[in-house]
Amino acid sequence: MKDFFTKHWLKFLGAAAGAIIGYLYYYFVGCGTGSCPLTSNPWRMTIYGAVLGLLILDVFKKEEAKNIKNE
Helix, strand or coil: CCCHHHHHHHHHHHHHHHHHHHHHHHHHHHCCCCCCCCCCCHHHHHHHHHHHHHHHHHHHHHHCCCCCCCC
């Protein structure tokens, strides 16, 4: 289990940071009328931020060299 967390720590960091930023965006910007599909609900905006944070920081992972042999 420890190996899993050490291998994917950047993804967890991105998801946590994205969730915090998503909630802060809802809180400070949000949607006053409730008609906006993403920013009117704090849960939806937090999850959306977490997914975006995960995807953005996942770009920075190192690619492992694979040894492919032509047969």
